[in-house]
Amino acid sequence: MAEKEEEVCFKKETVSKLLCSSFKEDKTRLGSDATLLMREMLKVFVQEAALRSLKQAESEDCNRIEIEHFEKILPQLLLDF
Amino acid sequence: PETAGWEETSPLNQKRLKAAVHYTVGRLCQKIGEEHRREFSRQTIAAIAETTFRECDIFAQDLEAFARHAKRSTVSAEDVKLLARRSSALSNHIQNKSEELAQEQRDSRKKSTVKRKSRDTEEETSDFLPNMHRKIGA
Numbered sequence: 001m002a003e004k005e006e007e008v009c010f011k012k013e014t015v016s017k018l019l020c021s022s023f024k025e026d027k028t029r030l031g032s033d034a035t036l037l038m039r040e041m042l043k044v045f046v047q048e049a050a051l052r053s054l055k056q057a058e059s060e061d062c063n064r065i066e067i068e069h070f071e072k073i074l075p076q077l078l079l080d081f
Numbered sequence: 082p083e084t085a086g087w088e089e090t091s092p093l094n095q096k097r098l099k100a101a102v103h104y105t106v107g108r109l110c111q112k113i114g115e116e117h118r119r120e121f122s123r124q125t126i127a128a129i130a131e132t133t134f135r136e137c138d139i140f141a142q143d144l145e146a147f148a149r150h151a152k153r154s155t156v157s158a159e160d161v162k163l164l165a166r167r168s169s170a171l172s173n174h175i176q177n178k179s180e181e182l183a184q185e186q187r188d189s190r191k192k193s194t195v196k197r198k199s200r201d202t203e204e205e206t207s208d209f210l211p212n213m214h215r216k217i218g219a
Binding site: 008009010011014017018019020021022023024025027028029030031033034036037038040041042043044045046047049050051053054057058063064065066067069070071074078079080081 | 095117119121124128129134162182
């Protein structure tokens, strides 16, 4: 790929809203360094989900990644995170 | 700046968040699909997005518990590193990223040229967790 890599990632604001909405206590806050790291963590999570599903599809000689492929790799994915 | 006190429980905002997640997940899957010359079905992308959304709930609860355990009310990078403990590949990756972010902060303060580590190469997607996803389909 010769073109300039444009990095796809979650917006900082999305990450912090996502996490903060699940905090149980009002006083819990999310530091900005933690937000940036969690942005990376989520990106890796999605990439692993996608890549493992893709590898699963490849191992089954499928050209398209279907939900069955994702379902097969999901248990181990959740164990790894 | 820290984040708190946002109108989280409103269903509309939840919907917006889900849509935002779905959008980014879709783009990431598209990129990975292009790199491997395969396509993700829409159903699969939606499933990955839904799973990611739900995982965030679990992550947030864990992060909150870690911070509370350390007698802090603000979730820190250390809490995130703890979250990544289950896999050494993931743990290393997050540790490296944390150091990289800290370095970028220091560099921007010194106003010198920020030295970017070559993480945005073509093989980016297989570099992150080399041991993890290569186990599949062996």
